[in-house]
Amino acid sequence: MxxxxxxxxxxxxxxxxxxxxxxxxxxxxxxxxxxxxxxxxxxxxxxxxxxxxxxxxxxxxxxxxxxxxxxxxxxxxxxxxxxxxxxxxxxxxxxxxxxxxxxxxxxxxxxxxxxxxxxxxxxxxxxxxxxxxxxxxxxxxxxxxxxxxxxxxxxxxxxxxxxxxxxxxxxxxxxxxxxTFTLSKYQTACGIADILSHVMERYFTNIKNVDFTDRLCEATMKTVINNAYIVSKNPKDYNARAEIMWASTIAHNNLLSTGRIGDFGSHFIEHELSSINDVAHGAGLAIIFPAWAKYVQEKLSEKFLQFAVRVWNIDQNFENPKETIMEGINRLESFFTFLGLPTKLKHIGIGEDNFNEIAVKTLYGRNGSVGNVVSLGKDDIINILKLAE
Amino acid sequence: MxxxxxxxxxxxxxxxxxxxxxxxxxxxxxxxxxxxxxxxxxxxxxxxxxxxxxxxxxxxxxxxxxxxxxxxxxxxxxxxxxxxxxxxxxxxxxxxxxxxxxxxxxxxxxxxxxxxxxxxxxxxxxxxxxxxxxxxxxxxxxxxxxxxxxxxxxxxxxxxxxxxxxxxxxxxxxxxxxxTFTLSKYQTACGIADILSHVMERYFTNIKNVDFTDRLCEATMKTVINNAYIVSKNPKDYNARAEIMWASTIAHNNLLSTGRIGDFGSHFIEHELSSINDVAHGAGLAIIFPAWAKYVQEKLSEKFLQFAVRVWNIDQNFENPKETIMEGINRLESFFTFLGLPTKLKHIGIGEDNFNEIAVKTLYGRNGSVGNVVSLGKDDIINILKLAE
Known part of the structure; x- marks a missing residue:
């Protein structure tokens, strides 16, 4: 810590x-x-x-x-x-x-x-x-x-x-x-993706021995996921709306950053998606985060395994933990799809011809890299965008 | 909420x-x-x-x-x-x-x-x-x-x-x-019992639909329990000491009270144990809390079941949930014993002849009752003390 x-x-x-x-x-x-x-x-x-x-x-x-x-x-x-x-x-x-x-x-x-x-x-x-x-x-x-x-x-x-x-x-x-009762399904979904991403940006860290904040992150993610299902059925469920709302604050007030360093590479890449086609931030994150996860998971396999088991309640495959890891990322992507969010760049009309511009703008003024789990240079960003194509 | x-x-x-x-x-x-x-x-x-x-x-x-x-x-x-x-x-x-x-x-x-x-x-x-x-x-x-x-x-x-x-x-x-490296085993144990009790006083509540704070409470309890085992083996494990220390603050800064009402009946009874024989607060709580839990569990069975399953990872007995509930309380008591704490009044030299005084002092100036899960009057307090005898 x-x-x-x-x-x-x-x-x-x-x-x-x-x-x-x-x-x-x-x-x-x-x-x-x-x-x-x-x-x-x-x-x-x-x-x-x-x-x-x-x-x-x-x-x-x-x-x-x-x-x-x-x-x-x-x-x-x-x-x-x-x-x-x-x-x-x-x-x-x-x-x-x-x-x-x-x-x-x-x-x-x-x-x-x-x-x-x-x-x-x-x-x-x-x-x-x-x-x-x-x-x-x-x-x-x-x-x-x-x-x-x-x-x-x-x-x-x-x-x-x-x-x-x-x-x-x-x-x-x-x-x-x-x-928040009158937020559209899409606005609600974008919010949930943003909240979840704020937690995940902190959860996936190279800092070891952060048991307490790991568990607080997991508590926050499970709350948001479970209550998202309730709200999807009943947008006027007061308690489910309240859980999501309070979780949104804790997700980003830095309590969940105490003792650790966040990544935020996905956030920075997403900002440039939004800046070139005005996609909602949460929707952009639903596209970028799973691709980022697939790209970096080998460098932080123990945390991605924990994410699959603790957040998504996936029975660990002890013989082949990699399968569990990939299933965790798959569940995240499926959850975004369930919410009605885009999960691929083609869903929002961004193609390979934009990748260079996005990578260059992401890195502009940032000394050539973003992110902490893996320090992402231009080629890394383009590879992540390809995984999200 | x-x-x-x-x-x-x-x-x-x-x-x-x-x-x-x-x-x-x-x-x-x-x-x-x-x-x-x-x-x-x-x-x-x-x-x-x-x-x-x-x-x-x-x-x-x-x-x-x-x-x-x-x-x-x-x-x-x-x-x-x-x-x-x-x-x-x-x-x-x-x-x-x-x-x-x-x-x-x-x-x-x-x-x-x-x-x-x-x-x-x-x-x-x-x-x-x-x-x-x-x-x-x-x-x-x-x-x-x-x-x-x-x-x-x-x-x-x-x-x-x-x-x-x-x-x-x-x-x-x-x-x-x-x-905190030089705290004795007993001081460390008393601290852990106090921290855990601060969370449990908030966790066991009559307020419904408090999913997020329930999960934050569970995250805090699991952190404290897991790291207590590490510290018992190595009192100078920096990270385990750090987890417990940060959890101690969050356990009682009222974040875990947001949207809910705590109980604190056990705390008030314990204060009077401490006042009559100067037992450390944490040690007194290790005696009172399990007895309180046994006394009130039927009034809040769903939360005691959740406590057993989520905090102590006990496989739920779906045919007989009461067995799971009692096993959850048993694990708590065993944990206090593992820490080297007293779990019965006789361990600290308090007997039945003190019960009336403790009950009267607990209620003094409090309009005849303490606690929220169950509003405890004099007879209730004496019954709890008997369960802790």
Missing amino acids: NNFEFLNPTKIIFGKDVEEHVGKEVKKHSSSCLLHYGGGSIKKNGLYDRIVHSLKSEKIRFIELGGVQPNPRLSLVREGIKICRENDLNFVLAVGGGSVIDSAKAIAVGVPYSGDVWNFYSGEATPEKKLGVGSVLTIPAAGSEASHSSVITNEEGMLKRPLNMEMNRPSFTFMNPEL | NNFEFLNPTKIIFGKDVEEHVGKEVKKHSSSCLLHYGGGSIKKNGLYDRIVHSLKSEKIRFIELGGVQPNPRLSLVREGIKICRENDLNFVLAVGGGSVIDSAKAIAVGVPYSGDVWNFYSGEATPEKKLGVGSVLTIPAAGSEASHSSVITNEEGMLKRPLNMEMNRPSFTFMNPEL
Whole structure:
């Protein structure tokens, strides 16, 4: 086990109707805020009205900025920064999924910075201060509601880059599982693939002797898998939605990283799939992760065997453990297929002619490799894409 | 699943040699502190010198107060409060196990309060402010290093009472597994029983549909059990000590309580065992918990069955699940025996003539009952004690 530091200062307020108290929580931090949201679904389902009512009842001055897209764009972040500066807003309240929260985090670091906010994402500068951020989560997936991460897409070159730092963690997050009842089957599936991938990126590690976090990872994965089957039958099952929602936060708040190093090679490759054809992150991961697993499993066979036996409850073939390992990866792929996700690049219209571009963009600015289980260079990435063809 | 709020603001600094940086961390909070510790073992093993060196190198003014006993006493808390006031100390640094940290928490709430600190523990008053508290943990057991709890024993009547509130959580905790290498077999065992009990108190709940936290509880229990066997063979196995230490924090920081209600009946009964004969808390729990389980298992048979199958890997007897349930409790009791702990009251010299006193003291000031799985009145407590005779 490695040495580590861990602190998650995000206050979680979880359960039915909790978002009615969002105004009170914002008030503890600021008397004004930018109300940041996505494509407007919150206006159709009444959430917007409840949030606005709660803010007004606490006399919080706010200005709205909707329009965040999946794979949130730098241009809207810049617009948010401008609005906050011109109107002296001191807090960003994100109402939505991971894209909205990631965009809010970017606005929050950009406002007090004299340069261009992209400098933080390109690695040319490091934030020193920021506005506070809070969120009302509507899509369990990205884990951004308590994570130290924010991922923004720069339209110039469609480059997608993360900014990971402790300061990024929101002050609070409201999580009402009922808000997820109306997610489509596809949105739900993409979220589940994202959550599962966040755990798997941490689970598959070269660090030895990480028994506790291995087991916490397995607990999280089994929860997500079992409850995904329940939700597929009944999208309004409160408890199953709640299990998935709470698991989504724990999957990515770095508790599961304590004492170990994650891989995240699949995540980085997927970011560039999304950036070239705007596929949902979870759907892209459903394609890349099984291919990555097939490519690297020989280098970490004992953990892939554990994954098959403990997560998928496969009876181990003691004479031929490799068979068990491959069956574990097969079950993962079948699970993604059951969810209705693409598992091959051809399903989303990406072919061999894109492979070089994806590999080059994945490695751009990253010293020639990504990933830890196996350090992946350009040829490795292209081989993984071929396995996902 | 119930609605919940969760926030654990304690920064964990975990690993080899981390305590060398304690001065820097204190400095972020205060330029002075009370250095609070126990019976002096930290002077023998060199830890005291390293802490003092770190505090001095950051020019932190400090005054010492050692002498904390297991089941920490109110009188020493009062002495600590007096020292802090007279010397204008603004922070309490606890170096030791749960008793020292609990005592530090009591001092911290007592200093800015004009009344007697016991008022907080008796429930007559509620703290409004406190000094900051940090810790260097030497015994994984109580979970006090990140918990919202503090338990103090009042020598007048030997009454042991908890003060549970969010404000109680330490600002930081240093956790170096190497500091636990020299714990005796018995201290290690008591710690393991305490950790396991903290999880079981949460695991056995009447709240339904708590799949995720059930699995996190099971992951924590299995980690502690498996690594206890490793440590029993090699007390200096760094990784096994590390797994147990990190599990001790998660067992009691309330992550495992999210969405559910714990029981804690066994804990409250045990507190009064400790208060009448000073038995170590973990040893008392090893006696009370199996007896409690036997007494209440019929009221929560599905969870006791799950405990047997998932935690102890017992093949379920589908024709006679009760047999599996009782075997699960039997394995728990055997595990405590393996650790070298007492599992019967006679092992610690408590007989039937003490039962009435224990029951009365357990219920004192608690409206006639403790526990949630089954609300235990005086007769129930006496029946449990008889099962532990």
